Amino acid sequence: MDRNRTGWGDGLFDALVALALLAIGLVGTGPAGANEGISTGRATYPLVVVAALALAVRRRWPLATLAVVTAASTAYLVLGYPYGPILLSFFVAVYTVAAYLPPRTAAVAGGAALVALLAHVVVGVRSPGLVGAMPVAAWVVVPFAVGTTVRLGRESAARGRVDEARRLADAERLRVAREVHDVVGHGLAAIHMQAEIALHLLAKKPEQAEAALTAISRTSKEALDELRVTLTVVRRDEAADERSPAPGLAQLPQLRERLAGAGVPVTVEVDGESRQLPVAVDLAAYRVVQESLTNVLRHAGPATATVRLRYAPGEFAVEVTDTGRGPLRGAGPVTGYGLAGMRERVTALGGSFTAGPAPGGGFRVYATLPAEETA
Numbered sequence: 001m002d003r004n005r006t007g008w009g010d011g012l013f014d015a016l017v018a019l020a021l022l023a024i025g026l027v028g029t030g031p032a033g034a035n036e037g038i039s040t041g042r043a044t045y046p047l048v049v050v051a052a053l054a055l056a057v058r059r060r061w062p063l064a065t066l067a068v069v070t071a072a073s074t075a076y077l078v079l080g081y082p083y084g085p086i087l088l089s090f091f092v093a094v095y096t097v098a099a100y101l102p103p104r105t106a107a108v109a110g111g112a113a114l115v116a117l118l119a120h121v122v123v124g125v126r127s128p129g130l131v132g133a134m135p136v137a138a139w140v141v142v143p144f145a146v147g148t149t150v151r152l153g154r155e156s157a158a159r160g161r162v163d164e165a166r167r168l169a170d171a172e173r174l175r176v177a178r179e180v181h182d183v184v185g186h187g188l189a190a191i192h193m194q195a196e197i198a199l200h201l202l203a204k205k206p207e208q209a210e211a212a213l214t215a216i217s218r219t220s221k222e223a224l225d226e227l228r229v230t231l232t233v234v235r236r237d238e239a240a241d242e243r244s245p246a247p248g249l250a251q252l253p254q255l256r257e258r259l260a261g262a263g264v265p266v267t268v269e270v271d272g273e274s275r276q277l278p279v280a281v282d283l284a285a286y287r288v289v290q291e292s293l294t295n296v297l298r299h300a301g302p303a304t305a306t307v308r309l310r311y312a313p314g315e316f317a318v319e320v321t322d323t324g325r326g327p328l329r330g331a332g333p334v335t336g337y338g339l340a341g342m343r344e345r346v347t348a349l350g351g352s353f354t355a356g357p358a359p360g361g362g363f364r365v366y367a368t369l370p371a372e373e374t375a
Helices: 002-036 044-057 062-078 086-100 103-117 119-123 130-202 206-231 249-261 279-299 337-348
Strands: 266-271 305-312 314-322 352-357 363-371
Touching (some): 002 044, 062 119, 103 130, 130 206
16 A cells, blocks of 8 residues: 555656656747757757656656657757757656666666767767767766765665664564573473472472472463563564563562572562662563572572662662572683673663672672662
C-alpha cells in the first residue's frame, strides 16, 4: 500500500515537472531566439513539447526518457534553433539517469547523450564550431555530477538505515540472550545442585531426598515462569502474563530460599532506607545478584554468600561476596559470559562494575547504579 502511494506521488511530481518545463519552453523559446538574433521555425515548438512531456515518465523509464529528450534536443540544435529552455529538459533527463540508474549504465547513457548533442557542432545549420563543444559538454557533466551526488547520498542514507536496524536487532538479540542466560543458568545450576543432594541421600535418607526433589520441582517451575516472562520480549504478538511478576529485587527472598535449598546459605543486608527503584535499575540489580549467586553455586564449593544492598541519594549499590575458594592465584583476570553480561547491564545504565577476589578470601562482585528518587 505504501509503495503504491509513493509511486503515485512520484508520477504526479514528474508530471508537474514536465508541465512546468513545457510552460517555460513555450514561453521562453521565442525570447531566447530574439536575444540571440535567431528566428524560430515550424519544428521548434513540437520539439520543445516532446522534450518536456517525455519527462513525465522519467523515473519509470529513465533511459527511454533520456533517448527521447536527447533526440529532440539534438534535432533542435542541428536545425539551428537558439539555445533555450529545451536544454533544461535535457538537464533533467541526464540528472535522472545519473540519480536512479547504476553508475556504469548511467555513464554509458550520459556519454551517448553527450556525443549526440555534440552533433550540431559538426553538422548543424548554425554550427558554433569547436568553441561550442565546452558549453554543450557542461549540459551533460553538471547534471550527471549532481545526479551522482544525490544517488550516493541516497545509497549512504539507505546503508545507514540498514546498519542502524541491524545494530538494534543485534542489541535486542544480545539483551534477550543475556536474559535467557541469567534465567536458565541460575535455574539449571540450582537444579543440578539439588539433584546431586537428592542422589546422595536417596538410599540412606529418602525423606530428605524427597525434600530435595520438591525443591527441584519448585525451582524448575519458577525458572520456567521467569523464562516465559523473558521470552515475551521477542513474542510481540502475545501479551506478557500479568500473573508472573517482572524480575526484580522483590524476588530476592525466593532467590535466597532457592539457594539455601541448594546448599548455599545467603545473608541479605540493607543499608539505607529502601525505596522503589526504576524498573531498569531494579532488573539490573536483581540480575547481578542472581548471576553472582549462580557463580557461587557453580564455582565456590562449600560456601556462604552475603548480599548487601545500599540505598543512597541518587545511587544504588549492590555487593555480593562469598566465602568460597575464589579464583586461583596467578590465573589472570577473571572472565566469563556471566560477568561480561553483568558488566554490560550495569554500564549500559551509566553505572560501574567490578568483580574479583575478595580481600579476605572468596569472591566479590560490586556494582553501582544511578537511581534518582521518585516522588
